[in-house]
Amino acid sequence: MSGPLYIPVLPARQHATGAFGRLWPDVRAAIRPLWNLPPLPGAAPQTLTMAVGKYVDPVSAVSRHGGWIDAPFGEDAQIAALAEALSAYCEWGRLRPVTGPGRTGLQQMAAVETARRCRRGLGVRVRVPGEWDGRHREDVRGLLSRTGPEVPVDLLLDMGAVLDDRPDAGKEALRALDALMPLAVWRSAALLGGAFPRATAEMLEGGSCEGSRAEWRMWHEVRATGRAYAPLLRYGDYGVQPPSALGQDPAPGRKGGPPWSVLRYTTASSYLLFKTLTRGPDRIAVNRGAARRITRLPEFRGAGAGEGEAWLSDCANGPLSTGEGVGGPREWLRAGNLQHMMYVVRSLPGG
Structure with a gap:
């Protein structure tokens, strides 16, 4: 099993692409981001290509070493158009498509077909926002059987928000990994989670506040178990934003905000x-x-x-x-x- 050192889960937004592009070259070469298209509420399918380009063109430009591109907030009516728009960045760029359990059959098959054409692999993103649901194992098994062994697959186990109120996140991650790792010869596997706090005015009354890096602890906890896959498990987090920030509507033209x-x-x-x-x-x-x-x-x-x-x-x-x-x-x-x-x-x- 191979793969990058670090998989940050990043929004396809200007601040994130700007930061990634300004990293030192050796650091950037060790990173493969999981980029996320923001919600595009109500966007008509015929306008999605232009909307996708606005966000993904800069992502593709800084992704010389590769990465994944996902549209986790796509509406049902947008799935076909989103898949077509994103496929160009996988076929002609260096990004890889993403799918996973809980997605529609149309989205899964579109991602698989794109992976076959681009020949760079498929990201299988499995979300575990709470307790591990054992039914996901069969969902992933079915997805892999439709993908076929000729397509390299990367496991992206996404635990979502991992704060101090989830002390058993490491145990749930282990349950998921024990179920999923035997299903394929994964090219790489990563454990993702986000512990960055959502700041409030009350938290900052004294001018500062502190949050624990619980996702970092979770990754070390899993690595220390002695599982055969543990030394090969890659680390990922949500950078310096809470996971919920990915789902924020871009709201073009919106002004204001807190002081x-x-x-x-x-x-x-x-x-x-x-x-x-x-x-x-x-x-x-x-x-x-x-x-x-x-x-x-x-x-x-x-x-x-x-x-x-x-x-x-x-x-x-x-x-x-x-x-x-x-x-x-x-x-x-x-x-x-x-x-x-x-x-x-x-x-x-x-x-």
């Missing part, structure tokens, strides 16, 4: 969030102060650790007389993902 956001930093065991302001007379001072709090952490890895840390250092040391370099929500997300993905790869065996 605050966050800067993010990843340590060995925690996600650290520091409050920023999106508007108001104190915006520059508060935001540079938030960046300084990060750069003064004992865990801060230094401006030379990557572009994420470099941006944070520049922001922290900038003058209060100008907002240049302070950024906004998109830049803060990009910097957060940059430092996070760089750190995860460097933390993994072989990184």
